[in-house]
Amino acid sequence: MMMYSTIDNAEQTGDNMSDRNAYEKKEIIMLYPRLGLKKNGLVMAMLKRANILAQHDYNVTILTVEYDAELSHVYNNMIENGVLSKQVRFQNVYALLQNSQISDANSCGDVQPYTPVASDGYVQDTNNNFIFKKGKLEKRYEMTREDGSLAWINYFNDNKIIMRAKYDASQTLSCIQNISDGKITSISFYDSEGKLKLINNYKVDEKSSELQSIILFNQQGFIETTLATEKELFLHALDTFYSRADTLYYFIIDRAIYFSEALFAHKKENYAYIGTIHAAHYVNPADSNSRVNSHYKHYFDNTQQLDALVFLTKKQRQEAEDRFKFNSASFEIPHVYDKKIPKYHAERKPFSCISVGRFDPVKRLPELIKIFSRVVQAIPEATLKLYGYGSELPKMQAAIEQYDLSRNVEICEYTESVDLVYQSADLMLFTSRSEGYGLVIMEALANQCPVVSYDINYGPLEMIVDGVNGFLIEDKQDEKFAQSVISALKDRKGLKAMQKSAGKLAKNYTASDFSQRWGELFMQVEINRNNKHSAV
Known part of the structure; x- marks a missing residue:
């Protein structure tokens, strides 16, 4: 069994265990940029893996990076549709930094439909949204979700949107976007008590808004640090919430082009990086020796940074091994069909x-x-x-x-x-x-x-x-x-x-066989790490 590893007060225990080969706790962190209501095959495979490992007593977290005020709704949708187990922790970088809880529907209780504070001066449309007007040019739209909760408020001046306030599932202010000529110039993020936690500033031109800086604030309201990119914010979150010295963190990378370069430049003693391959690793389907797929380039250029690389088929693993020489770092773990198949007794329509x-x-x-x-x-x-x-x-x-x-x-x-x-x-x-x-x-x-x-x-x-x-x-x-x-x-x-x-x-392709293969991978990773330490 992999013991539970709390992320609370991680900074109290430090982040270096260079003199130790064994860890009291182990935690699996599966990384993905963002999860929405629609999911591709890669995401579904990640969710299946998370569910099965959690059901076999591994401590599993799915960590996403990009901001989303609808995190609780996404989480509940996955729970309700049976694609994510409640045994899997679902976390997000912004939610962690905002001290925001991603809650399931049961813990939230019944959502109280939103009612505007003002008793007059607005029009309610057929979608239960509220439109306030002050003269001809100044107005605001208060938009609600299907469950009646407040989702966001758009503020208009001179018939142009100038600001948008977003609210989380508990109808607490989550962020305020400042907007000029239809483009976001800055976003201020708040915790559940209304304290300012982050500001994202954007460089705006005629075509787009590009993130320029991220300012983080401490509990006292002072600037803690300034970062340049969302990738740096992600690494800051790892340092803050995943840095217990008694824990070995297995980071499973399912979106290599997004995470691998940043992680490889941020390797720590108690971080183990496991890459996964979900597609052909070369660009020409007819030539397995053709140019490397850009999604996986950092894997193959930095094989020494990977503790393991997982392929879905024996054939692809062998072809990659022959070309890139992984030694004991590569593994074959196929997909799994883990659920009991429902019988709908549907008639198959002929032809x-x-x-x-x-x-x-x-x-x-x-x-x-x-x-x-x-x-x-x-x-x-x-x-x-x-x-x-x-x-x-x-x-x-x-x-x-x-x-x-x-x-x-x-x-x-x-x-x-x-x-x-x-x-x-x-x-x-x-x-x-x-x-x-x-x-x-x-x-x-x-x-x-x-x-x-x-x-x-x-x-x-x-x-x-x-x-x-x-x-x-x-x-x-x-x-x-x-x-x-x-x-x-x-x-x-x-x-x-x-x-x-x-x-x-x-x-x-049973769940027990799948879990066993992953268990063997974790064991081999630790053996390799111990051998490496012994050789030093």
């Missing part, structure tokens, strides 16, 4: 296909729509639903129009009820150019939804047995891809057998 994932260029979704036009020519009643969100949406809509598929192809909103989606379809279609693994493939198969996928690096080959629980198609062979879909949809008896075979995959 129905789905795609689930970000609308991103790497997914090649306009090409999938083109492929599906061939399927429709052979099976006019065939349908394709694409679930997700992202930048490729306009191109996808254009492809639907180009191939006259408005009656066959539907773009659907992001959903976290993916099990019902998988259980309602005959097949999932996967046309990604490259992946680190392809978590949606595992999810689909676990829900007895066979997958037709290009045989790309990395992931599909580890999960799909060609002709048994899906089909693997040579990359870019779109005609063969379409024909495989057509054949599978027409062979209704064979499709049922394939669906039954697909459901067996989840048994190969």
